[in-house]
Amino acid sequence: MEIGISTFVETNPDVNTGELISHAQRIRDVVEEIVLADQVGLDVYGVGEHHRADYAASSPAIILAAAASQTKRIRLTSAVTVLSSADPVRVFQDFATLDGISNGRAEIMAGRGSFIESFPLFGYDLNDYDELFDEKLELLLKLRDSEKVTWEGKHRPSFNNLGIYPRPVQEKLPVWIGSGGNQESVVRAGLLGLPLVLAIIGGRPVQFAPLVELYKKAAAHAGHDASKLTVASHSHGFIADTTDEAVEKFFPPAQAVMNILGRERGWGHYSRATFDAARSLEGALYVGDVDTVAQKIIYLRKEVGITRFMLHTPLGTMPHEEVMRAIELFGKEVAPKVRAEISRWEAENEAGR
Numbered sequence: 089m090e091i092g093i094s095t096f097v098e099t100n101p102d103v104n105t106g107e108l109i110s111h112a113q114r115i116r117d118v119v120e121e122i123v124l125a126d127q128v129g130l131d132v133y134g135v136g137e138h139h140r141a142d143y144a145a146s147s148p149a150i151i152l153a154a155a156a157s158q159t160k161r162i163r164l165t166s167a168v169t170v171l172s173s174a175d176p177v178r179v180f181q182d183f184a185t186l187d188g189i190s191n192g193r194a195e196i197m198a199g200r201g202s203f204i205e206s207f208p209l210f211g212y213d214l215n216d217y218d219e220l221f222d223e224k225l226e227l228l229l230k231l232r233d234s235e236k237v238t239w240e241g242k243h244r245p246s247f248n249n250l251g252i253y254p255r256p257v258q259e260k261l262p263v264w265i266g267s268g269g270n271q272e273s274v275v276r277a278g279l280l281g282l283p284l285v286l287a288i289i290g291g292r293p294v295q296f297a298p299l300v301e302l303y304k305k306a307a308a309h310a311g312h313d314a315s316k317l318t319v320a321s322h323s324h325g326f327i328a329d330t331t332d333e334a335v336e337k338f339f340p341p342a343q344a345v346m347n348i349l350g351r352e353r354g355w356g357h358y359s360r361a362t363f364d365a366a367r368s369l370e371g372a373l374y375v376g377d378v379d380t381v382a383q384k385i386i387y388l389r390k391e392v393g394i395t396r397f398m399l400h401t402p403l404g405t406m407p408h409e410e411v412m413r414a415i416e417l418f419g420k421e422v423a424p425k426v427r428a429e430i431s432r433w434e435a436e437n438e439a440g441r
Contacts, residue, residue: 089389089430090396091423092132093125093415094167094322097145100348100405103340109405111144115151117408118144122155124412126162128419134167134197134322134398139205142348149182156190164190167285167322167398168199168266172220173206175244176228177252184256192257197285198225199266200273216243225265229280232261264320267299274299278306283318285398292370293321293388300393320396321388324403325374327381327414327422334375339363341404374399378417382425389430397426 097118101108109117122133133155135148145151152164164186169179179196187194200221207214223241230237231252240246265277266285277284284303286296304314324342328334339360346358366373374381381399388394399418402411 089385089427090131090318090320091385091418091426092130092134092163092396092398093121093418094134094136094398094400095121095145095402096136096138096143096400097151098142098345098402098404099144100142100341100345102405102407103344114144115154117411118151119155119158120408121411121415122152122162122164123158124415125419126155126159128416129423130162130415130419131423132163132165132195132396132398134165136167137170137201137206138203139209140203147182149186152194153186153189156186156193159190159193161193163193163195165195165262165264166197168197168201170201170203170206171198171224171228172200172217173210173212174224176224176231180228180231180252180261181254183261184254187256187258187261188254194256194258195262195264196228197264197266198228202268202287212243219243228263232263266322269296269299271299271302274303275306278303278308278312278314278317279310281307281310281312281317283320285320285322285396286394288321288323288372289400290366290372293323293372294370294391296321297392318395319393320398321392321394322398322400323372323374324401325381325399326401326403326406327374327376327378327399327417328410329377329413329417331376331380334377335363335367337406337410338375338403341402341406345404378421378425381418382422382429385422385426386429386433389426390433 097114099109099114125133135145135151137148139146148166183194183196220243223243227239236249236251238248264283264285267273268287288296300319307314307317326334326338343358367375374384385397401414
């Protein structure tokens with residue numbers, strides 16, 4: 089069971105002071121957070137790509153590279169790379185470079201993206217949304233698998249037998265498929281034998297269990313060993329010394345962000361009742377003290393089959409020192425509890441077979 093963190097590097101106004109942190113400061117804070125995550129033993133850190141004023145990470149690979157030389161063990165991934173509006177050659181080169189700096193710890197999480205700002209920014213038509221992703225994923229995998237590539241497609245200039253450099257340290261740079269729960273994307277990941285990341289940010293996580301089974305069936309149908317494929321989740325949350333403290337600190341910025349997005353997307357009002365319901369054992373919000381969050385992750389592993397959990401924290405703007413404390417608790421106390429229980433549970437299951 090791998091345990092890690094994801095962030096979108098938000099820069100919303102502070103809900104208490106109204107202060108707006110600069111993009112530059114938030115980026116520097118995130119680098120410090122990645123370094124701490126490595127020091128406290130977390131397995132992976134992901135940075136999401138966005139192209140709007142309230143997010144500071146338009147180039148995750150550069151932020152991850154800034155942390156790479158200051159870390160030793162933690163894996164570094166995008167979360168996600170909006171592949172549909174990117175150049176796969178450049179994406180591969182950026183993350184191969186990151187792989188070199190980190191000595192083999194880079195990953196790419198490829199997705200369509202739930203925001204659309206990058207499409208007009210880079211000159212792509214939203215009518216080609218699905219076709220763009222399919223074609224660019226195909227090219228990215230060719231670049232990963234071969235040093236010299238010949239390519240002809242609809243949405244990128246062709247090239248013939250050209251070398252793509254630098255090559256990564258890892259024999260195959262890991263490419264994950266990010267999905268919000270769409271069956272088509274889950275099946276695609278399985279057929280390609282690629283690891284899957286599910287964004288579980290609402291509803292009941294157990295509702296994703298059939299998607300995990302569908303993914304594994306698709307993988308097995310294509311001849312892949314489904315038992316060796318990793319399924320990850322990305323979910324909002326926050327950890328403090330007590331559950332009351334975690335709730336008090338996390339709810340106001342979470343509510344502010346969710347209602348901004350809700351107005352853009354036609355969602356209902358994000359209320360305290362919505363928040364509290366999602367904090368239940370079966371909910372998709374991982375907010376509380378060490379034991380509360382650990383038990384929810386253990387439940388997710390046992391009931392859904394998730395083998396990598398990524399806590400999205402913070403949600404909105406929170407004081408850097410509070411985020412650092414949450415990371416410390418997550419790495420030093422939550423992760424060991426989860427790993428110990430899952431190891432015991434898996435050993436029992438193996439012995440019972």
